[in-house]
Amino acid sequence: xxxxxxxxxxxxxxxxxxxxxxxxxxxxxxxxVTAFNSVIESFNxxxxxxxxxxxxxxxxxxxxxxxxxxxxxxxxxxxxxxSSEFSxxxxxxxxxxxxxxxxxxxxxxxxxxxxxxQLQFRKIxxxxxxxxxxxxxxxxxxFLALKKYY
Numbered sequence: 001x002x003x004x005x006x007x008x009x010x011x012x013x014x015x016x017x018x019x020x021x022x023x024x025x026x027x028x029x030x031x032x033v034t035a036f037n038s039v040i041e042s043f044n045x046x047x048x049x050x051x052x053x054x055x056x057x058x059x060x061x062x063x064x065x066x067x068x069x070x071x072x073x074x075x076x077x078x079x080x081x082x083s084s085e086f087s088x089x090x091x092x093x094x095x096x097x098x099x100x101x102x103x104x105x106x107x108x109x110x111x112x113x114x115x116x117x118q119l120q121f122r123k124i125x126x127x128x129x130x131x132x133x134x135x136x137x138x139x140x141x142x143f144l145a146l147k148k149y150y
Contacts, residue, residue: 006050006116007032011042011066012082013059017105021053024109030116039066046070049077051119053103056083064097071098078119 008030012018015037022035036042038060046052052070056063067079079098081091084105094102101115 005030005032006119007048008034008116009042009046009049009052010035010054011037011039011052011058012055013037013057014055014084017055028109028113039069046074049074051078051080051116053080053082056081056085064091064099067097067099080115080119 008025010018010022010025010033012021012035018035018037022033025033034045036045039054039058040060049070052067054063054066054070058066063081063083067081070077071079078100080101080103081094081097081099082103082105091097091099091102094100100119103111103115
C-alpha cells in the first residue's frame with residue numbers, strides 16, 4: 001500500500017453517491033481515486049489497488065461475492081464494504097469475504113476518512129513490526145558471531 005497516497009477505487013452503481021464519495025476523497029488530498037459503476041467494468045481496469053470501497057448491492061454482482069474475488073486477485077488490498085442498508089451488522093464473518101471494514105453509507109465522511117487512516121496505520125504498524133523483528137534477529141546473529149570468536 002502506498003502509505004502517503006493510496007490508490008483508491010470506488011465501485012458503486014449509485015451514480016450520485018459514487019461521485020460524491022470520489023469528489024470528497026479527492027478534496028481530502030487523495031489524488032489516486034477512480035470510480036466505476038460496476039464490478040465487471042472495473043475488473044479489467046483496476047491496477048494494484050490499495051483500498052477499494054465497494055457497494056453491497058450492485059446491479060451486476062453482489063458486493064460480498066465481488067469482495068471475495070477482488071481479495072483473491074489482490075491479497076494486500078484493503079476492502080471497505082459500503083451499504084445504505086443497516087444489515088451490514090448481519091454479516092457474520094466479513095473476513096471470510098475479504099472485507100476489512102464495513103461502513104454504512106449513512107456515515108459521515110469523517111468516518112470514511114478515519115477508516116482510510118486506520119487502514120494506512122495498520123499497514124505502517126505491520127511494516128514497523130516486521131522491521132523490528134528482522135533487526136532483533138540481526139542483533140542476535142551479531143552477538144552469536146561475537147561469542148563464537150571470543
